Amino acid sequence: MVPASDPTGSRFDAITRALAHIAWITDAEGHFTAPQPTWSAYTGQPWEEHQALGWQKAIHPDDLQAMWQGWLSARANRSLFIAEGRMWHAPTGRWRFFEVRAVPNTDEQGEIRQWIGTCIDVHDRRTAEQAMRVADRRKDEFMAVLAHELRNPLAPIRNAVHVLKVCRDDDARSAWARSIIERQVDQMSRLLEDLLDVTRIARGKLEVRRERVDLNESLERAIETSRPILDAHGHRFHAQLPQEPMLVEGDAPRLAQVFANLLNNAAKYTDRGGEVGLLAGVEDGQAVVRVRDNGMGIEASMLPHLFRMYSQAGPARERAQGGLGIGLSLVRGLVEMQGGTVEARSEGPGRGSEFIVRLPLLHAIAPAPRPPEREASPERLRVLVADDNHDAAQTLAVLLEVMGHEVRVAVDGQEAVETAFSFAPDVVLLDIGMPRMDGYAAARRIREKLPGTMQIAITGWGRREDMREAAAAGFDHHLVKPVDPDQLARLLATVQRPSPADAPH
Template sequence: MHSAPVPSDSRYESLTRPSPQFAWITDAQGHFTAPQPGWGECTGQAWEACRGLGWQKAVHADDLPAMWRNWRVASEQCAPYGAEGRIWHAPSGQYRQFEIRAVPSLDADGGIREWIGTCTDVHERRSNEQALRIADRRKDEFMAVLAHELRNPLAPIRNAVHVLKVCREDDARSAWARSIIERQVDQMSRLLDDLLDVTRIARGKLEVRRERIDLADPLERAIETSRPLLDAHGHAFQADLPAEALVVEGDPPRLAQVFANLLNNAAKYTDRGGRVTLGVRAEEGQAVVRVRDNGMGIAAAVLPNLFRIYTQAVPSRERAEGGLGIGLSLVRGLVEMHGGTVQAHSEGPGRGSEFVVRLPLVEQPQIRPARPAPVAEPPRLRVLVADDNPDAAQTLAVLLEVMGHEVRIAADGEEAVELAASFQPAAVLLDIGMPRMDGYAAARHIRDKLPGTLLVAVTGWGRREDVSQALKAGFDHHLVKPVGPEQVSKLLAQAVRAEAGR
């Protein structure tokens, strides 16, 4: 905003009229020496306030140094001036982004007599550009996560198929392998169904078949769906369902989908051995369902955008079961289609979280008891497998046992380090995204204690930088899921040779 003499209104009055842009003139030192109508209309500064260098008070303090820096360079070179920064916009009561341009007017000796310039409001343009950059980054992150999430079920499926090839039909492991394939195919189907559902909601094409139901029915279905995941993470789970029926107008499968998503989220984002509760109450004509956990919590900055599509409280890489970032968007869409609301609360990172769903009640009679929980089943070179996806870990372990190896399983990075110290494996197959300690940190610890052990990263992340990071962490090899039996067999042959040479 720099350049001067006494301008008559007629010299630039026409430039001050369009609201997105106004003109200004300063002397060679950047002082306003005469009233600037456009500047005053934009900033609300009276002439006495903006004269001289008073205009600086209307510029955001963080942007002023760069503006002056650019001006000094332009002054030294007698060149056009350009900068961008936030200027107070009185009509809207906020700072807005402006593009500032000026040219020097020279005197007879070639020195700068004044600067004549414009300020152009580019706030919307910059905001839109930023939104597009964020959307583009989210799209790239989503595609990487989608590839990761689809690879994860493929690994146990592929291993189970190999088990079926080498085991007899009447072998108990054959039935077990078939159940793994069925479960993982179901998981992939749910993943794709969620993706399609959230797209249908966005387009207004999802159908909800509402009927009068006792809310306990979809809640119990949700608990049945989520119980294996809660058990696999070793969480203490408590459901507090009311004795009286809470009657709502809803689509039972869709409401079960809502509550299962919230319970699964609580299981995934709570460290092993945590606590998850589900409580239901009638409050002021509404059925209120609260899903609480004592997990990793949610940062205040994330809360406002938590229910937007592709948003996650933490990157999926940091949580192996982080998912696609569409679950909460789907929850909100389905709840709103039932005339209800959903909110998230957290006191911050490490303080747990609570999700509250409110649905309108239509009546309240009869009684409905809760259901008991099912129990999860626990599962000869020495090989340690670490993966917090139980199916991936167990199928790989059975595959290794069929090959004749002795196997131990760890569910997270810390457990892998502890088991490695006592089990003294010849090879360790580590997932990267695990709770408590990720695969990179676990590899460093194991490498320090067992320098001769073969370390293999087994992960859904397969970009060049992921491979590089794995090698820096001490891994000997980096395999991308799904991993074939031949790959594992070939790598373990190295460990067999190393063992024989000791």
């Protein structure tokens, strides 16, 4: 260290006090020979503790030996010394990563007189880099699993299509093949919807309706949705719902989605023939729903991370059952958006698990009367289908013809308008992204000439803003691909045939 009487010493001391990091000088042997103010401020070591080699006590014991060996090598070679390690940070009472750099200061004979160095706190940078590496790894794993999960349903679909090609329509195997295709398409649809929902939640774009809901009805819908997977795994399922309504403020379909996800999760991660239960009731002014299973359980270390995006309870669970690791993240997002909480409990691997959802309970009031439903339309409808995807348009047209309707097909927006004017359809099913004229413009043109025609947007865009834009363009309904045939049939059953005055002239 430069002696205190040396005027350069006072200049060095002034410089170090102006720096945000630690600056120091040692003698040729690495000893502090004078107080180092910035070192003391960071480590909390007074001069009596960091003098000579006392500074080593502020270095993490696991890092000290390698760092000292590196410095000895640099001293022998009279070269730049660079190393990283952990240093005690007195203000936070924690070990923090730092980077040290030092250069030897030599005399006229080339002998080292002193070392001049700095220590820079890199803890935050290293933490951020580590978080980015973890995020990148999770992203890569997620994309690999996504590809796997999307390919899985394609194999039975392809096989079933081949069966349909070689079997007669009245062959029992044809009916079996059709059920396979329907089930696998439903699985892919649910997978994509969950993925889109959790992405919307992360971006703050998902909207939920807040209205008075009897939670029992959402639970019954969830049980109905999950019953096939519970039965497929041979589980013994029991549900216990209260006799009285449990009124909460929420979105009924989203609440059903929450509990269906939890039941599906329990079914997947419980060995065949296990037990799954759903118990609901009122506790401390809250509606409380517990989904329990006697399945594989969850390690205690995983519980705090279970509701994070892409999180799963270990590689073995992932290999055994697949899944994107988004289901529980979606559950938490939907529950919290409706003012509730969700927690997971487990006594460990092989001991089963329990998921508990709590929602604020409303005071019991008379249920709002339901609006009268329109009677089903018995007529054969004229339906126009417009989609630039020829396969999509033709398959939907065939489906509508099977339902007993008269159908015309257009493959772009301009053709859809022209066909609508000549065909005078009762219903128009329009894709949005079409050449020559998009679905929104086509809907406006058709609405001007045929105001009584029901217009339904059929599109892959399913955000709230997409639905609002469709309504503004004149659409009566908005369906997201792939369209559920039963849902479409229910919509068509509400069509009111236009009066003769509404027909084009």
